[in-house]
Amino acid sequence: MILEQVSLRNWRAYRGDGHTFAFGDHANLLVGPNESGKSSVLEAVRRGLLDRHTARGKDILAVRPLGSSLGPEVRLVFRANDGEGRERRYTSLKRFLDNAAAEVRVERDGEFQLDHEGDAADRFLRALVGADDATRGTLKPEQRGLAQALWFLQREEGIPNGRWNDALETNLKDRFSAESVEPNRARASGIRSLLSAASSSAQAEAVEERVNILFDGHFTPTGRIKTKSELAILTSTIESLKQELEQRNSERDRAALHREELGQIEQEDRSLVDLLADCEAQRKQLTESLQIEPELTAGLNDLERRTEAARRRCAETSARRQSVAVLDQRIQELDETLRDGEEALARLRIAVREHRRSAERHARSWEDELSPKLEAVRQGIADLQAKQRIEQLEIDVQRLDEQLERRRTLSKEVAEAKARLSSVVIVDEASWDRVRSLSERAAVLRDRVWAAGMRVQASELPAGTLTFDPEPEVDTANNELVIAQETVVGIEGVGSFTLRSADERLAAFDVEARACRAELSLVLERFGASDEAALLILRERSVQMERELERAQDLLAAIAEGEDQENLTARRAATATELQELRERCPQSVLPGMEGWAEQRTQDELAELQEKAQSLERTIREEREAEQEAQQKSLEAHERLAAVSASAAAGNSERSALRERLASELEAFVDRAAFELAAATALREAEELDQKSSALRQRFAAEVKTPRKQLQRIEIKISRTEERHQQLAARRTDRRARLEEAGALSLDRQIAELETRLASAEQRFETVHRRAQAIAVLRRLFGHRREAQSHSWVEPVSQLVESWLVRLSEGRAVGVSFDTDLVPQGVALDGHEESLPFASLSHGAREQLVVLLRLALGVVLSQHTCQLVVLDDRLVNADSTRSIVMSEIINEAARSCQVLVATCRPEAYETVVGKRIDVARRGGFLAAAEAH
DSSP: OOEEEEEEBBBTBBOOEEEEEEESSSSSEOOOOOTSSHHHHHHHHHHHHHOOOTTTSHHHTTSTTTTOOOOOOOEEEEEESSSSSEEEEEEEEEETTTEEEEEEEEEEEEEEEEEEEEHHHHHOOOOOOTTTTTSSSSHHHHHHHHHHHHHOTTTSSSSOOOOOHHHHHHHHHHHHHHHHHHHTTTTOOHHHHHHHHHSTTTTTHHHHHHHHHHHHHHBBBSSSTTTHHHHHHHHHHHHHHHHHHHHHHHHHHHHHHHHHHHHHHHHHHHHHHHHHHHHHHHHHHHHHHGGGHHHHHHHHHHHHHHHHHHHHHHHHHHHHHHHHHHHHHHHHHHHHHHHHHHHHHHHHHHHHHHHHHHHHHHHHHIIIIHHHHHHHHHHHHHHHHHHHHHHHHHHHHHHHHHHHHHHHHHHHHHHHHHHHHHTTTOOOHHHHHHHHHHHHHHHHHHHHHHHSSSSOOOSSSOOOEEEEESSSEETTTTTEEEEOOOOEETTTTTTTEEEESSTTTHHHHHHHHHHHHHHHHHHHHHOSSHHHHHHHHHHHHHHHHHHHHHHHHHHHHHHHTTTTHHHHHHHHHHHHHHHHHHHHHOOOGGGGOOOOOHHHHHHHHHHHHHHHEEEHHHHHHHHHHHHHHHHHHHHHHHHHHHHHHHHHHHHHHHHHHHHHHHHHHHTTSSSSHHHHHHHHHHHHHHHHHHHHHHHHHHHHHHIIIHHHHHHHHHHHHHHHHHHHHHHHHHHHHHHHHHHHHHHHHHHHHHHHHHHHHHHHHHHEEEEEEHHHHHHHHHHHHHHHHHHHHHHHHHHHHHHHEEEEEHHHHSSSEEEEEEEETTTTTEEEEOSSOOOOOOGGHHHHHHHHHHHHHHHHHHHHTTTTSSSSSEEEEEEOOOOHHHHHHHHHHHHHHHHHSEEEESSSSSGTTOOOOOOEEEHHHHHHHHHHHHHH
16 A cells, blocks of 8 residues: 555644645655654554544543544545555544544545445455454554554654565565476476465365365474364273273183182192191100100209319319419519619619719709809800990080980071061961962953943043043053943033943953952052062062971981980980999909900900800709719619619518418418319319210200201191181182172173274274375464465575675675574674674664565565655665665665555655655644643
8 A cells, every 4th residue: 555645633732723734656755853753653654554433442542632522633635556456545533532423534536425434434444454353442563564564653662573464475476486386397296296375266265275274183383283183082982992801801711710719729739738648756755765854954953063163163173273373473473573672772873873873973064164154254244335335425425415405406596586586477378379369360351341331532632521330440551441330521611411331241350450459559558569560579478488497497306306305415314323323333344454455355355255165064064963963873773772772672561461361371281282182083073074064965956956946846846737728719709700700791792892882983093194294284384384385585685685684784794594484583793703683683683684574575566566665764774885775775676566655754864755745843742731
């Protein structure tokens, strides 16, 4: 369609009549600043074509003028194809809310005649752009048909989330289907040739729809079998029959197994009866053999009592013999220890004497020889240190005298500088800055007044002829009077007149200048200066005197830093007192022959004496340590001697006690031999009784314990056999009941019926499955054909967008890829193998690519019927270079289709060749406010 004219009435800020916009057949620029009403015009076109006149949503209510309840109205004049290949002119009217109405008129014989009214008009207008007519009210972008793809409006996504409206695909298919199907027909064969023939005929859509219906009856969109389809029901039936058949076969197998188990149970039961008879016979025989148990138990108990008594006697004898042996061994050990102790005592007495003599020798060495020498050396060191201290104190006294004298001199200089400074007029910095500021301001104001003020020359008049009130300034260089404010001029014998400048500010400048000069005179008078130069001389003299005083004070502060006059005086007195006391206390500090010594020689002598003193101290320390070590060793030897003596005494006492214990142990026997004989006799008797007890226990185990264990095992075996016999009886009864039940079920007949039903179901499943697979193959073939058709209508759009994108990016982008739904996927860059995803592009680049896509769609679709492309201010992110290229592309597209661009930046579209519509203030907020 081609839009020729839009007329608005009571639409947002367009109140009343007279708001008409006419458009050309190619490029159109709807120009106006922000909020001037451009988007309102495009909104009116969209709602006039797509929204039902009865809509009353909040979006429609917002279209009313501000503060009004009037019904908004839009009238459109456009050209469109009537569906029969002819282009006709139409006019449409839509009025919303109040007195809602819709009309469509067609031009016949030069007049517009009414064709459709009300809902019929709404349906007709929606059909023109392929919009969804099932929705009432306003349409979402995905329901707008071709308008979704060709109109790029504000606040709307440039690319749909899923796919474009079917109207776009339908129009493109109509444009390219013939070319895409015909070349493939010759290469098809079999089902594909039939499909191609059907697809190329008028019944293609019906055949494909029938195939899809059959496919939907068997499969889900993803290709899986539907739950309630015949295939799924047959599969479930076959699986159920197989399970039931398997269950019946299992029951038949279990019945056979029960027969086999019943035979095994009866055979095992007969074996158990025989085993039970054998066990009863063995139990009777073992019971008879156990009658000898009381006799053997009494004999065994008597023998064990006698054996235990013999063991106790043997143990007592062994313990006594062991005690005697221990006593003998301990007495021998004590004899050896006492002998070793006597030898150690002799050695320790010798060591104590030697250590005592060594300690006395070391004591005489350091007390009698080394200590007097060390005292003499220390006295020499003290004399030399006293000499050094006296010399240092003399230097300190001299230095303190110099500091005190210098301080007195600087204090005198500071006092003199202060006296000189007090006799000079001090011009402080603030006063000087104020004088300079006043002088500069007065000069600036004087220049302004003199430059713009009125000038009067009165040099030819006699003196006193003219009087001025107030007195004007005099420009002596030009012998002129400068008048800046209202002045009364009097002429002697004539009268007076008033002079007033046209510039009202001159009077203020003149007043301010006079005030500045008056204040400047007061300041100069206060310092006794005739003018600014004299004041400057006073200021420089004050600064020089202040600097001299500051230098003297800095020197005095540097000298007195850290210590004041009083502390210096006190320290000098203390140093002199210490020097006097040291000279009186150490008169010998300067020995004869030391008066002329240099400081280095004194230090050398002092170092030599200190080294000698350190050597003597080290030797004395070593001798004292040796003395202490000898004394320590003597003390340790004496302690060991006492310990050994005490140990020997204890050993003698212990030996005497052990000998007494040994005599008491052997007191009951004649001698040691009789003691040994009694011990051997008791041991032999205990061994004989042990042998008899062991033989009797073996007989008891063989004749009593073993048969008793066998009897217990036989009884346990009899109990288990009887229990097993009862279990077999219960199992035999259960198996017989199961066999009787299986015989009543007629399993063989049921299995035969199930096998027949399963074969029938499997045969039906095979038939239905082959049909479903054939339908799936046909659907895939139709899908392949749709892909080929999609490629045929995507390719021309893609090529056109790609050629424009190369120009727009100056060769940096060399290609663009689309999916089969014509949605951009990525951009190929020069020098890169991988494409850059569409989502990764900048906002401006995505916006420009979407604009190119809409222009390309408009050009391709306009080859059949001219289309309208709308761009609502969609290049705001383009730079100046790309704006120029975009303008050239719009010019190219406008040769094939109508392009309507709304913009607030007309300079970005200067090279666009087309009609320019100025919205100005007719539809903006300002116009709404004025009308309201």
